[in-house]
Amino acid sequence: MVRAIQVGLGGWGFSWAKEIVPTVERVAPVAYVDANPEAIRRVQTELGVAPDKCFLSLEEAIAKTDADLVLATLRTEAHHPVVGQALDLGFNVLVEKPFASTLAQARDLVARAEKAGRILMVSQNYRHNPAPHKVAEMVANKTLGDVNLVSIDFRKHAPSVGYRFWEMPDPLLADMAIHHFDLMRMVLGDDPKRVSCRTWNTTDSQFVHHPIGVATLEFEKGTVVSYRGSWMSGAQDTAWSGAWSMDCSKGEIWWSSRDHRATGNLPDIVRTRDLSGEADEIALPKLDHLDRAGTLNAIATAIETGRTPPHFSSGQENLLSFALVEATIRSASQAGAWVEIGDL
């Protein structure tokens, strides 16, 4: 069993403790940490966690617990100090997305993981779903030929989905689009070359910073991605992964994933349409562990076996996804000027 200390038990961290960690058989939670005593009380009263497994800091937990893994589900600003401390002390770490607050911090954590000889993984949970797995395979096999143009739409109406973080800087690009940027790299099996991006706000939103953006992203093998994202959309919402049309030389791959509005138990869809117009609904693989359970199971497997499973989002692997956050933010601050990824 991989023994895990979970640090960060806020809105999302509590959900990890309640709904995700107990579903991953090879992980045993051995300690729970949050700087806020209220968050600690909640895991004790609602999940029945024993008080001697609860701590207000990582230092206190480490002094009293043996563990292999730190699961860092704390707010993004705290990722760099807490993940850095855990790595320096010799723990493997699974950290929530976004990796850190800046690319420099992310690079620093990758270097510290390497120095400590420990596994650092970013929980890019959207990767661990049937549709992106299938589409990555179809693109790699050139099932419908080369991918020339990808159009992605992400639409949610934040006030209608219980959104809380109205003052967060770059709520679309830093917090949400990182999922879509990372999926682009995964399904295309390619890396970005340059980006141009514009963002804006609506006149009536509670957001302090820009919740809407459009970006053009050029990839090394020649694919161009047109990305449109909105947290303030009055139009029909999309699945959390967005709606993807992949325009290939021999037809189209259309897909979406993590659709919480879907009926039945498989919210992912992949459809193809070839040049003759013939459409097909593609059978999807069954994954043993989905979404966040998929990332946790992947790092536990890597710790136990020393081998990383396919689509493993190590810290090193995540740097280019995270670079797209910094590149789009920089471009948006310069009225959409092209930003070369190699310049970051």
Ligand SMILES: NC(=O)c1ccc[n+]([C@@H]2O[C@H](COP(=O)([O-])OP(=O)(O)OC[C@H]3O[C@@H](n4cnc5c(N)ncnc54)[C@H](O)[C@@H]3O)[C@@H](O)[C@H]2O)c1
């Ligand atoms: N993958 C996804 O789909 C997804 C969805 C939601 C949130 N997230 C990510 O999860 C993370 C947490 O989000 P949240 O909504 O739970 O935030 P939150 O603000 O509700 O909770 C953060 C918790 O971290 C604790 N904390 C902060 N600094 C600490 C420290 N130094 N030591 C111990 N505890 C500390 C706070 O007390 C708080 O309880 C963020 O990085 C966010 O981006 C990911």
